[in-house]
Amino acid sequence: MTIELWAFDTPNGRKISIALEEMELPYTVKVVDIRAGEQHAPEFLRISPNNRIPAIVDPNGPNGQPISVFESGAILLYLAQKTGRFLPSDLRMQVPVLEWLMWQMGGFGPMPGQVHHFLGVSDQTDQRYGLARYSAETRRLYGVADRRLAEVEYFAGELSIADFAILGWAWRHERHKVDLADFPNVRRWYDAMMARPAIQRGFAVPLS
Known part of the structure; x- marks a missing residue:
C-alpha cells in the first residue's frame, strides 16, 4: 500500500513530491486540477476540509490505521516523524x-x-x-x-x-x-x- 498524494503543480504541491522522493516513500499521485475547481469535490473535501492542495492519504498510518493529512506544513511534519528523517529527534x-x-x-x-x-x-x-x-x-x-x-x-x-x-x-x-x-x-x-x-x-x- 502506498501513500496517495493529492496535489497540483504549485509550490505547495511540489514541497510534498520532493519530500516523498527524498524520504524514499512509495506513493501515487492523484491530480487535483484547481483550475477546474476539483478542490471543491466532495471526495477531496473529505480529506482536505479547507479545499486546498496538497493532502495525503497514508493507508499505513499510526498503529497501522489509515490517516489523511492536509496542509503542506503538517504533511511535512507527519512524513518526517513517520520516517525519522529530516527532523532531528533532539x-x-x-x-x-x-x-x-x-x-x-x-x-x-x-x-x-x-x-x-x-x-x-x-x-x-x-x-x-x-x-x-x-x-x-x-x-x-x-x-x-x-x-x-x-x-x-x-x-x-x-x-x-x-x-x-x-x-x-x-x-x-x-x-x-x-x-x-x-x-x-x-x-x-x-x-x-x-x-x-x-x-x-x-x-x-x-x-x-
Whole structure:
C-alpha cells in the first residue's frame, strides 16, 4: 500500500513530491486540477476540509490505521516523524527546523503568492499598489533567507523539511520577479538543492 498524494503543480504541491522522493516513500499521485475547481469535490473535501492542495492519504498510518493529512506544513511534519528523517529527534535541534518551516508557511509563501496575484490584475492602479507592497516584502524575505544562508549550509544547519518547504516557493523566484544573483547565498543553496537527484525526481512528477 502506498501513500496517495493529492496535489497540483504549485509550490505547495511540489514541497510534498520532493519530500516523498527524498524520504524514499512509495506513493501515487492523484491530480487535483484547481483550475477546474476539483478542490471543491466532495471526495477531496473529505480529506482536505479547507479545499486546498496538497493532502495525503497514508493507508499505513499510526498503529497501522489509515490517516489523511492536509496542509503542506503538517504533511511535512507527519512524513518526517513517520520516517525519522529530516527532523532531528533532539528538541534543541528541532527548533530551527520548526522556526524556518513556520517562516515559510507564514511569510515566504503568502507574500510571493500575492505577487503572483497582482501580476495578473488588469487594473493598473490596483496592480501598482499590490506589487509595490508585496514585491517589497517578498524581497525582504529573500534577504532574510540570504543572511541565514551566509551562516549555514541549510536553513536549519542540516538538510531538513524546512528546506523542502522553502524550495517549493524559491522554485518560483522568476515569477516573484526576483533575480537570485541579488541573493548569492540563496543562489548557492538553490543550485545545490536542485542538483539533488531526489529533488529532480520530485519536480518531474506530473502534477497537472
